[in-house]
Amino acid sequence: MFRLPPPASPHRGRSLAAALAATAAAALLTAAPSHAAAAALPTGFATVINAASGKCLDAKAAATANGTVVQQYACNNSGAQQWSFTGTSDGYVRINNHNSTSQVVDVTDVSTADNAPLQLWSYGGGANQQWLPVDEGGGAYHFVNRNSGKCLDDPAASTADSVQLVQYTCNGTAAQRFQVVPVTQSPSDPDLGPNVVVFDPSMSSSTIQSRLDSIFRQQESNQFGSQRYAVMFKPGTYSADVNVGFYTQVLGLGLTPDAVSVNGAVHAEADWFQGNATQNFWRGAENLSVNPAGGGDRWAVSQAAAYRRMHLRGNLALDDGGWSSGGYLADSKVDGQVDSGTQQQWLTRNSQLGSWTGSNWNMVFVGSQGVPATSFPKPPYTTVAQSPVTREKPFLYVDGAGAYQVFVPSVRTNSTATSWAGGNPSGTSLPLSQFHVVKPGATAAQINAALAAGQNLLVTPGVYHLDQTLKVTRPDTVVLGLGLATFVPDNGVTAMTVADVDGVKIAGLLFDAGTTNSSTLVEVGPTGSSASHAADPTSLHDVYFRVGGAAVGKATTSLVVNSDNVIGDHMWIWRADHGSGVGWTSNTADTGLVVNGDNVTMYGLFVEHFQKYQTVWNGNGGRTYFYQNELPYDPPGQSAWMNGSTQGYAAYKVADSVTSHQAYGLGSYCYFNVNPSVTAARAIEAPNTANVRFTSMVTVSLGGTGTISHVVNNTGGPSNSTTNVANLTNYP
Numbered sequence: 001m002f003r004l005p006p007p008a009s010p011h012r013g014r015s016l017a018a019a020l021a022a023t024a025a026a027a028l029l030t031a032a033p034s035h036a037a038a039a040a041l042p043t044g045f046a047t048v049i050n051a052a053s054g055k056c057l058d059a060k061a062a063a064t065a066n067g068t069v070v071q072q073y074a075c076n077n078s079g080a081q082q083w084s085f086t087g088t089s090d091g092y093v094r095i096n097n098h099n100s101t102s103q104v105v106d107v108t109d110v111s112t113a114d115n116a117p118l119q120l121w122s123y124g125g126g127a128n129q130q131w132l133p134v135d136e137g138g139g140a141y142h143f144v145n146r147n148s149g150k151c152l153d154d155p156a157a158s159t160a161d162s163v164q165l166v167q168y169t170c171n172g173t174a175a176q177r178f179q180v181v182p183v184t185q186s187p188s189d190p191d192l193g194p195n196v197v198v199f200d201p202s203m204s205s206s207t208i209q210s211r212l213d214s215i216f217r218q219q220e221s222n223q224f225g226s227q228r229y230a231v232m233f234k235p236g237t238y239s240a241d242v243n244v245g246f247y248t249q250v251l252g253l254g255l256t257p258d259a260v261s262v263n264g265a266v267h268a269e270a271d272w273f274q275g276n277a278t279q280n281f282w283r284g285a286e287n288l289s290v291n292p293a294g295g296g297d298r299w300a301v302s303q304a305a306a307y308r309r310m311h312l313r314g315n316l317a318l319d320d321g322g323w324s325s326g327g328y329l330a331d332s333k334v335d336g337q338v339d340s341g342t343q344q345q346w347l348t349r350n351s352q353l354g355s356w357t358g359s360n361w362n363m364v365f366v367g368s369q370g371v372p373a374t375s376f377p378k379p380p381y382t383t384v385a386q387s388p389v390t391r392e393k394p395f396l397y398v399d400g401a402g403a404y405q406v407f408v409p410s411v412r413t414n415s416t417a418t419s420w421a422g423g424n425p426s427g428t429s430l431p432l433s434q435f436h437v438v439k440p441g442a443t444a445a446q447i448n449a450a451l452a453a454g455q456n457l458l459v460t461p462g463v464y465h466l467d468q469t470l471k472v473t474r475p476d477t478v479v480l481g482l483g484l485a486t487f488v489p490d491n492g493v494t495a496m497t498v499a500d501v502d503g504v505k506i507a508g509l510l511f512d513a514g515t516t517n518s519s520t521l522v523e524v525g526p527t528g529s530s531a532s533h534a535a536d537p538t539s540l541h542d543v544y545f546r547v548g549g550a551a552v553g554k555a556t557t558s559l560v561v562n563s564d565n566v567i568g569d570h571m572w573i574w575r576a577d578h579g580s581g582v583g584w585t586s587n588t589a590d591t592g593l594v595v596n597g598d599n600v601t602m603y604g605l606f607v608e609h610f611q612k613y614q615t616v617w618n619g620n621g622g623r624t625y626f627y628q629n630e631l632p633y634d635p636p637g638q639s640a641w642m643n644g645s646t647q648g649y650a651a652y653k654v655a656d657s658v659t660s661h662q663a664y665g666l667g668s669y670c671y672f673n674v675n676p677s678v679t680a681a682r683a684i685e686a687p688n689t690a691n692v693r694f695t696s697m698v699t700v701s702l703g704g705t706g707t708i709s710h711v712v713n714n715t716g717g718p719s720n721s722t723t724n725v726a727n728l729t730n731y732p
Helices: 016-031 205-219 444-452
Strands: 046-050 056-059 070-073 083-087 093-097 100-107 118-122 131-137 140-145 151-153 166-168 178-182 196-199 229-233 236-243 248-252 260-267 283-286 289-292 296-298 305-308 315-317 327-330 333-339 345-349 352-357 362-366 381-384 387-391 395-398 404-409 411-415 427-431 435-438 456-459 463-466 470-472 478-489 496-498 505-512 518-524 539-547 555-561 567-575 591-595 601-608 615-617 622-630 652-654 661-670 679-685 692-701 707-712 725-731
Touching: 046 083, 046 236, 070 118, 093 131, 178 236, 196 205, 205 229, 205 236, 205 248, 229 236, 229 478, 248 478, 260 296, 289 296, 327 567, 327 601, 345 601, 345 622, 362 622, 362 661, 362 692, 381 661, 387 567, 387 601, 395 478, 404 478, 435 444, 435 478, 444 456, 444 463, 444 470, 496 505, 505 518, 518 539, 539 555, 555 567, 567 591, 591 601, 615 622, 622 652, 652 661, 661 679, 661 707, 679 692, 692 707, 707 725
Parallel strands: 196 229, 229 248, 236 260, 248 283, 260 289, 283 305, 296 315, 305 327, 315 333, 327 345, 333 352, 345 362, 362 381, 435 456, 456 478, 463 478, 470 496, 478 505, 496 518, 505 539, 518 555, 539 567, 555 591, 567 601, 591 615, 601 622, 615 652, 622 661, 652 679, 661 692, 679 707
Antiparallel strands: 046 056, 046 178, 056 070, 083 093, 093 100, 100 118, 131 140, 140 151, 140 178, 151 166, 387 411, 395 404, 404 427, 692 725
């Protein structure tokens, strides 16, 4: 049924179909953002990985005969899955198979139809054997056939082995996007310090697995240890079981998640705590695609454990049989179903899900697809169709030439779904030469000198003690931490200040209070800041604060935001309730967050256990999408926890002077385990005005230990030993 295509001729080489192909390719190139300038394909052999399936372009059964099916199959680095690209003319290439370089990817019967199957055939110069590589950035391409103008395609975006690939009208979907990964990786990795582990596809699976297991054994229950790790996978495909423990960030080094495909699992379990995931903190999985063994994966976590910029080709469970207590899924695609199980509260932002099942107290969805509609409180789903203003977290990646860069995503407004679904995330790439790489042993003076010289910071995993404040003064500075890099201020200094300038990005850092009280840990903008940064806001991504737990820590206020238009993209601000140095008079801390700036937007805000107000919001135009709070566990008695004549302090205080504020999906819980007779008068305190609005609120008395009398002001509630859970749909 197959026939050898005729030799090239002037007519075939300049056919109408070829012109259409060139036109289609040009259109695709025109649509690509500026960072995705054309990059050269590898000069040697490469694997070609489909973004929708994570499977490799494969010659069936490693055959080399004419008519051999070109299919997708689980990547195995065999010769049948290694391809080279030989230029023909006008930017087109033939795609040669390693096992017989005279055999190329060919459209059967010189067809121009959709779904025409692909095969191997001896190269004869036919237009149906030539493909235009359309650069998608970061080593990803579409391939447009010269004869038909149609794209190399995984039919119906199948994830199955042995699916024969076809050509299909170009549509920009993941089914037509292929990551091209050189078989021989570049050895010229920069020195990122002793706690960064980089894998590439040329390494054996056993070597990779052994290193992963070694890190996990050390970090599985290492809740307050000083070890920190960033585990990074270069573009390509891996067979691995990646179990993510404390202070471990696992990330792919591609421009999109589909550049790195893991066959196996990237998961967080709670075996160390008998299935109870309520202390699975401080970890992250980012920028990877996963083909889960058995069809599903698990991310059983609580606070400070982002599942970000991930593509899971299967189902996702958010618990491990016992309780789990809060998490953050952002800029991710889950092809299957997310099952929240016993997860108590969760935020899903700018993601695309196959479906969602499960609920408990407070499930919030913002700017996401495939999620439930609002039905709070039964079930307690709160859905906001669009995210008003977002910037995704900056990330490290390796470009097509093997050079490390940091990608800084653009601001998006009124957005839904992921930033990378089209294969071309919008933003700017910064070469590593513009970064000062902070490694263990660095001093605050050295870091400040780099900032003063106009450099960005790439902070590698470690714990860094600061004897002076880190001062970020230049607009658009990027401070990117890897592996939960931790700053500890000594002698009562503020750990970091940010000037009232445009576009600073702070990401991936843990600020841990020192033993001498700091008035603040981080200040964004000085007191009195008033400049508008609407066009280029400062943003904080996966920025965590801790007062006590690892040791005695003291800080009056953890984070003060004075600048306008700041975006908070997942923060856990925690006065420790367990660990070392914990007690009412030990790890003293008044307030977690104070917002003085106008038009500040927070997504995924977790603030817990502070001794006065948890959050104080003084600026106008504020917005919060998901708030999770536990009041302090440890007031020794009511007299020790009074706000004047009011019992206790609210979890979320909007100042009386505020005229506009919006908050969606707020939960506040009490567990007064030192003295269960303690009462909080209210969870939320706010002016009763039409433009200060709250949607979907819940209070819980955990085990009936203590009382929250009202949800907002004197409305709603109580939560106590009789009625544990109280819901309020709207206020006012």
